[in-house]
Amino acid sequence: MSIPVLKFDAVIVGAGGAGLRSAIQLSEAGLKTAVLSKVFPTRSHTVAAQGGVAASLGNSEEDHWHWHMYDTVKGSDWLGDQDAIEFMVRKANECVVELEHYGMPFDRTDDGKIYQRPFGGHMSNFGEKPVRRSCAAADRTGHAMLHAMYQRNVKANTQFFVEWMALDLIRDAEGHVVGVTAMEMETGQVVIFHTRATIFATGGAGRIYYSSTNAFINTGDGLGMAARAGIPLEDMEFWQFHPTGVAGAGVLITEGVRGEGGILRNSSKERFMERYAPNAKDLASRDVVSRAMTTEINEGRGCGVNKDYVLLDITHLDPNTIMKRLPGIREIGLQFAGVDCIKEPLPVVPTCHYQMGGIPTHYSGRVVTPQNGDFNAVVPGFYAAGECACASVHGANRLGTNSLLDLLVFGKSAGDSAVEDLKAGKAHRELPKDAAEKSLARISAIDNRKGGANVHETRLAMQRTMQNHAGVFRFGDMLKSGVEKILEVEKAARELEIKDKSMAWNTARTEALEMENLIEVAKATMLSAEARKESRGAHVRDDAPDTPEFPNGRNDAEWLKHTLFNPVDNSISYKPVNMQPLTVEPIALKTRSY
Amino acid sequence: MSKRMVQFSIYRYDPDKDDAPYMQDISVELEPTDRKLLDALTKLKAKDDTLSYRRSCREGVCGSDAMNINGKNGLACLTDIDELKQPIVLRPLPGLPVIRDLIVDMTQFFKQYHSIKPYLINNDPPPERERLQSPDDREELNGLYECILCACCSTACPSFWWNPDKFVGPAGLLAAYRFIADTRDQATNERLDNLEDPYRLFRCHTIMNCVDVCPKGLNPTKAIGKIKDMMVARAV
Numbered sequence: 010m011s012i013p014v015l016k017f018d019a020v021i022v023g024a025g026g027a028g029l030r031s032a033i034q035l036s037e038a039g040l041k042t043a044v045l046s047k048v049f050p051t052r053s054h055t056v057a058a059q060g061g062v063a064a065s066l067g068n069s070e071e072d073h074w075h076w077h078m079y080d081t082v083k084g085s086d087w088l089g090d091q092d093a094i095e096f097m098v099r100k101a102n103e104c105v106v107e108l109e110h111y112g113m114p115f116d117r118t119d120d121g122k123i124y125q126r127p128f129g130g131h132m133s134n135f136g137e138k139p140v141r142r143s144c145a146a147a148d149r150t151g152h153a154m155l156h157a158m159y160q161r162n163v164k165a166n167t168q169f170f171v172e173w174m175a176l177d178l179i180r181d182a183e184g185h186v187v188g189v190t191a192m193e194m195e196t197g198q199v200v201i202f203h204t205r206a207t208i209f210a211t212g213g214a215g216r217i218y219y220s221s222t223n224a225f226i227n228t229g230d231g232l233g234m235a236a237r238a239g240i241p242l243e244d245m246e247f248w249q250f251h252p253t254g255v256a257g258a259g260v261l262i263t264e265g266v267r268g269e270g271g272i273l274r275n276s277s278k279e280r281f282m283e284r285y286a287p288n289a290k291d292l293a294s295r296d297v298v299s300r301a302m303t304t305e306i307n308e309g310r311g312c313g314v315n316k317d318y319v320l321l322d323i324t325h326l327d328p329n330t331i332m333k334r335l336p337g338i339r340e341i342g343l344q345f346a347g348v349d350c351i352k353e354p355l356p357v358v359p360t361c362h363y364q365m366g367g368i369p370t371h372y373s374g375r376v377v378t379p380q381n382g383d384f385n386a387v388v389p390g391f392y393a394a395g396e397c398a399c400a401s402v403h404g405a406n407r408l409g410t411n412s413l414l415d416l417l418v419f420g421k422s423a424g425d426s427a428v429e430d431l432k433a434g435k436a437h438r439e440l441p442k443d444a445a446e447k448s449l450a451r452i453s454a455i456d457n458r459k460g461g462a463n464v465h466e467t468r469l470a471m472q473r474t475m476q477n478h479a480g481v482f483r484f485g486d487m488l489k490s491g492v493e494k495i496l497e498v499e500k501a502a503r504e505l506e507i508k509d510k511s512m513a514w515n516t517a518r519t520e521a522l523e524m525e526n527l528i529e530v531a532k533a534t535m536l537s538a539e540a541r542k543e544s545r546g547a548h549v550r551d552d553a554p555d556t557p558e559f560p561n562g563r564n565d566a567e568w569l570k571h572t573l574f575n576p577v578d579n580s581i582s583y584k585p586v587n588m589q590p591l592t593v594e595p596i597a598l599k600t601r602s603y
Numbered sequence: 604m605s606k607r608m609v610q611f612s613i614y615r616y617d618p619d620k621d622d623a624p625y626m627q628d629i630s631v632e633l634e635p636t637d638r639k640l641l642d643a644l645t646k647l648k649a650k651d652d653t654l655s656y657r658r659s660c661r662e663g664v665c666g667s668d669a670m671n672i673n674g675k676n677g678l679a680c681l682t683d684i685d686e687l688k689q690p691i692v693l694r695p696l697p698g699l700p701v702i703r704d705l706i707v708d709m710t711q712f713f714k715q716y717h718s719i720k721p722y723l724i725n726n727d728p729p730p731e732r733e734r735l736q737s738p739d740d741r742e743e744l745n746g747l748y749e750c751i752l753c754a755c756c757s758t759a760c761p762s763f764w765w766n767p768d769k770f771v772g773p774a775g776l777l778a779a780y781r782f783i784a785d786t787r788d789q790a791t792n793e794r795l796d797n798l799e800d801p802y803r804l805f806r807c808h809t810i811m812n813c814v815d816v817c818p819k820g821l822n823p824t825k826a827i828g829k830i831k832d833m834m835v836a837r838a839v
């Protein structure tokens with residue numbers, strides 16, 4: 010069977026924030042670039058980001074990138090690489106100002122500058138008190154940002170392949186990445202994109218959990234493709250549970266609500282965060298707040314008939330402030346909780362939100378993998394940015410508003426690195442003869458299998474396993490049984506069957522292919538979590554408790570290192586954390602408290 | 604809400620096997636936690652994986668799951684299932700070619716959006732910091748920038764049905780005014796020139812279906828009126 014080959018300088022997989030930011034660099038540099046997306050670009054999940062993007066612009070009070078760096082390192086529980094973190098926070102102002110120039114409708118201060126609000130874990134003067142660092146467009150920052158970047162790409166004549174799903178990474182015998190296979194969803198046609206640079210900007214995989222703020226499309230496609238191509242996945246045990254998802258529905262309620270003065274309360278109306286984080290209170294880091302909420306619920310102080318949620322209260326705020334700064338939240342409350350937050354508090358629970366780990370990258374956006382004793386050998390031709398990548402700036406816990414910053418800074422740097430490598434001028438490397446075989450075999454197996462596993466049920470089994478065995482609090486024995494269960498689910502996920510045999514817009518086939526990606530992520534998560542025998546950031550286990558020897562259960566002597574999960578044989582290795590920033594002194598290890 | 608059976612009549616068409624589209628009668632049992640139409644579609648699809656529709660964020664910001672619900676365009680994820688008369692009749696958005704089931708070909712819709720140059724035009728060299736804009740000037744963009752390009756409005760507009768290739772349609776015109784209203788944009792005249800045509804702008808006959816269906820509560824008719832006023836003001 011002959012498969013059409015399309016030749017481009019570069020292919021970008023994913024048209025969310027990171028993909029669109031990369032595309033601007035490549036298109037404006039005049040390189041022949043294809044951007045592939047499963048959905049029309051403005052439907053990518055960046056659109057759902059609400060509260061803001063971090064930058065130490067200092068528009069409302071004094072701020073400095075060095076303070077932002079300190080907060081990010083501390084937020085990461087020291088697992089973030091300090092060179093990458095310094096790189097990111099120092100690029101923040103430039104990247105946010107660029108967005109403004111693209112036309113992004115930021116809210117404004119009285120003197121016409123970009124409006125900034127406080128956000129969890131962002132402090133002035135090295136952890137002293139909350140600072141206004143989150144640059145916001147009401148509570149629709151992601152929407153405003155994604156549309157502005159799409160519009161900039163329209164101006165730059167970027168070539169989009171809309172509603173195309175990438176299937177597999179193509180690597181040659183020397184390990185160079187030479188393109189991807191992809192399927193046009195409308196027709197089922199498989200095509201090879203033959204390139205000199207391949208950039209993954211495929212987002213997260215929050216759909217491995219049952220209860221998630223993530224969109225249906227967040228299925229870890231980039232991680233699945235990387236894993237099938239033998240690239241290890243970094244720090245996959247670290248998942249962020251956002252403190253405030255709408256109870257039941259899972260829809261996100263921005264931390265900006267607390268930034269504007271919102272307070273979390275338990276069944277006796279107590280502002281319980283004062284007990285857990287006396288200084289930052291409701292604006293402590295997300296992992297800290299989610300654990301506090303879960304503890305309140307577990308100890309019987311939850312609200313409602315089943316005492317299974319807490320309340321987010323903004324009834325004390327001026328209704329005009331709510332209508333001006335948080336209009337989208339009011340809509341969400343009315344739509345998904347049946348609550349008008351001007352009059353009544355919102356029911357909220359910690360909900361899976363963000364994947365800190367991902368495809369290992371250098372801060373230049375180049376993908377790196379261990380080779381011959383070098384932990385960070387570049388995979389030629391391969392770049393990644395945004396939630397699918399692990400630079401690593403978020404380490405064991407991400408600060409709110411650092412995700413939008415991550416996709417801007419690393420989207421841009423991945424684009425710049427690709428431009429630099431492409432201008433160095435090497436020709437297309439030859440495609441392997443079997444370039445499309447793996448993808449075609451996967452599709453054919455799904456289309457033709459009889460008596461296989463049902464996609465919907467397999468996905469549910471995975472989601473319940475992840476939710477019960479690798480949630481906000483983790484337990485040694487539950488992780489062990491979780492490993493067994495997820496390996497069982499994996500067997501089913503390798504034997505999927507669909508009833509839909511049509512070539513036209515076959516969503517059943519798409520969902521089966523997505524399930525094959527999800528399971529790679531779920532497996533990497535569970536096995537990496539079981540292996541890490543300490544508590545750090547978002548990964549907290551009962552058998553690594555808070556002791557004088559190991560405050561918060563963190564064990565730096567043994568576990569200050571990045572996990573690398575090797576999908577080929579399910580083995581785990583580790584690599585050192587880079588504690589050396591680019592120009593400043595390292596942020597020294599310290600016990601984390603807010 | 605409790606467990607309940609809900610009846611549907613759904614437009615089905617698979618070009619690979621159907622000679623013509625047909626309406627399928629089907630019912631599904633919903634859990635108490637199923638509030639929205641999209642929850643019901645997810646349940647239906649679990650029973651029959653051939654049912655095809657677009658969906659993504661399930662919270663009304665991505666604009667994927669627009670469809671015609673009991674005769675009115677809307678987003679499945681923002682529509683309360685218990686407020687719909689049964690059988691719930693689901694059809695693809697009207698006026699665009701159907702690819703399969705509830706999935707339409709949106710090429711024409713996006714072509715019109717792209718035709719208005721949907722990006723900020725400012726030819727001054729960019730300053731080091733942000734361009735300043737007063738809170739009042741910024742407020743002019745409220746009700747304009749929040750569009751999610753779901754196409755509920757344009758595909759509810761008779762003028763767009765008749766001339767989808769010539770009339771920009773409410774979504775595209777709302778976007779055009781979003782840039783005209785932006786104090787940072789310098790291309791107002793060029794943008795008005797672009798719309799000065801018997802069809803592109805002036806086919807709007809203020810039927811206001813667009814306002815009626817917009818799931819984000821936006822008002823394209825008002826924005827179109829403002830563009831028309833500017834045209835008139837410019838002519839005198």
